[in-house]
Amino acid sequence: MRVKAFKAWRPAEGKAESVASVPYDVVDTKGAAALAEGNPESFLHVVRAEIDLPEGTDPYSDAVYAQAKANIERFKNDGILIREEEPAFYLYSQQMGDHLQYGIVATCHFEDYEEGKIKIHEKTRRVKEEDRIKYVDTQNANTGPVFLAYRDSEKINALVEETKSTDPLYKFTAEDGVKHTVWKMGHVSELEAAFGEIPATYVADGHHRSASAAKVGAMRRDANPNHTGDEPYNYFLAVMFPESELKILAYNRVILALPGTEEEFFQALEEQFTIEKNGKAVPAKSGEICMYMNGEWSTLTPIYMPTATDPVAALDVSILQNDVLAPILNIEDPRESNDIDFIGGIKGTEELEKWVDDGRAVMAFSMYPTSMEQLFAVADAGMLMPPKSTWFEPKLRSGLLVNTLD
Template sequence: MRLNPFRALRPDPAVAHQVAAVPYDVVTRAEAFELARGNPRSFLHVGRADIDLPEAIDPYDPRVYSKARDALTRLIAEGTLQRDHVPGLYLYRQTMDGRSQTGIVGCVHIDDYERDIIRKHEKTRPDKEDDRTRHVLTLAANAEPVFLTYRDGAVTDALSAPVLSTAPLYDFTAPDGVRHTVWLVPNPAAWVDAFRKIPVAYVADGHHRSASAWRAGTQLRAGRSDATGTSDSDAESDWFLAVLFPASQLCILPYN
C-alpha cells in the first residue's frame, strides 16, 4: 500500500494541549460545547463547529461548515496552527491505563481505499458521509485522521526504535487521562518504502471519515478531469490523513 509524507498543519508545542480534542463523533453537541467552553484554541471549534452557533441550527446547515472554515482560518492566522515547511511523517503514541500503542501518521491514497487495499468492515450512513464530505471540501483539509491497522513486522519495528529514543515534539496528558506523544520521523522515505511491502491495511475506526475522504477526493479529481481533460492520480486531494497502528499493539475495549 501507499504511504505519503505531508505538510502538516500542527499546533505550536506550547499550546498543543489546548488544541487537542476528542474525535468529533464521540460527543454530543452539549458535551462538545462544555469541553471547548472558555478555550478558543480547542479543535472542537473546527470539528464540531455547531457549538459556536445557536443550538436550534441543524448540525448539517451550511453555516456549520462555514463556521468550521472560519475557525480553522483563525487558528492559522493567530499562529496556533503552523504549516510544516517540508512534507513529513510522524510517530504518534497513545498511552492509557498503562498500555501504549504507537502508529505512523501520514497520508494514504483514495485509490487504495477504492481497490480494497484499505479494507472496511462496517457499513456507513449516507447522512454522516455527506456531513464529513462537505466538511473536507469546505475546509480543503482532513480535520481528523482515519485509524488504520496493519500487520506489523521487524522492518517497521526497526524504523520506529531510533525515533522513539529522541525528544518528542509533543508530550502531554489530556483531561481524559490519555497521554499523547508525537515524534517527527527523520527518514520518511524509508517508511514509504516499507509500506510498499505491506499488502493491506484495515479501518479500525473512521469508516465515515475514510468514505468521505474518498468521496471528496474523487469529486475533486472529476473536477480536474473536466477542466483539463486529464485525470491525474497524484494530486494532494487524492490522499487523506491516517494514523496506522501495528496490529500487535492494539487492544479491543468494550464499547460501553
C-alpha cells in the same frame, strides 16, 4: 499501499494540549460546548463548529460548515496552527493505564480504498457520510485522522524504535488521563517503501471518514482533466498502528423494551442458550454472553454454535443478533431500532447495571471483545460485521496534525 509524508498544519509550540480535542463523533453538541468552554484554542471549534452558533443550530447546516472553515482559518492566521515547510511522517503514541500503542501518521491514497487495499468491516450511514463529504470538501482538509491497522512489519518497527529515542514535538496528558506524545520521523523514503510492501491496511475506526475522503478524492479527480494521481487531494490523513499493539474493548448492548412478556422471552431464550445465573458480569471467553436483568447476572452459552468457516456468523455480536435480537426481540436492524442502545466497554459493566436499575433499559448484554484476528478475517473475506462490533481505546485526538488537500 501508497503512503506519503505530508506538510502538516500542527499546533505551535506550547499549544498542543489546549488545541487537541476529542474526535467529532464521540461527543454531542452539548458535550463539545462544555469541553471547549473558556478555551478558544480547542479544536472542537473546528470539528464541532455549531458550538459557536446559536443554540439549536442544525449541525448539518451550511452555517456549521462555514463556521468550521472560518475557525480553522482563524487558527492559522493567529498562529495557533503552523505549517511544516517539508513533508514528514509522525509517530503518535497513546498511553491509557498500562496500555501503550504507537501509530505512524501519514497520508494514504484514496484509490487504495476504492480498490479494497484499505479494507473495511462496517457499513456507513448515508447521512453521516454525506456530512463528512461536505465537511472535508468545505474545509479542504482532513481535520481528524482515520484509524488504520496493519500487520506487524519488522522494517517499520525498527524505524519506530529509532524515533522513540528522539525528542518529541508534543507530550501532554489529556483530561481523561490518556498520555499523548508526538514525534517527527526521519527516513521518509524508507517508510514509504516499507508501507509499499504491505498489501493492505484495515479501518479500525473511522469508516465514515475514510469513505468520505475517498468520495472527495474521486470528485476532484473527475473534475480535473489533467489528473495524475499525485495531487494532494488524492491522499487522506491516517494513523496506522501495528495489530500487536491494538486493544479492542467490548461493545455492549442495552435493550430498552420487550416486545412481549418476560416469560415469553425466557421461553424463547432457553431454546437457543443454556442459562446459568452465576452473577458473572464479564464473559470469560468467546462464545459466552452475560445478561443483566431483574438485578442479576446470567451467562448465556449457545446450544448450537455457528460454523467456524463463516467469520461473521462466528462473532459473539452476530450470535446475539441472530439468536436473540432479531428472532426474540424483533430488532432486525440495530441501526434503525429504537429499542436498543450501545455502550462502549470503556464504561464498564457498572454502566449496564445502572441503565437497567434506573429503568432506562429492561436488560443489558455484556459481550466478549472482538479480536483483531476476527476483524482481519471478516475484512479479508470482503464481509461486514454487525454494527457496533468493535470499540477501540484510546481515541485519537483531533487537531494535533491536519492535512490540507492543496
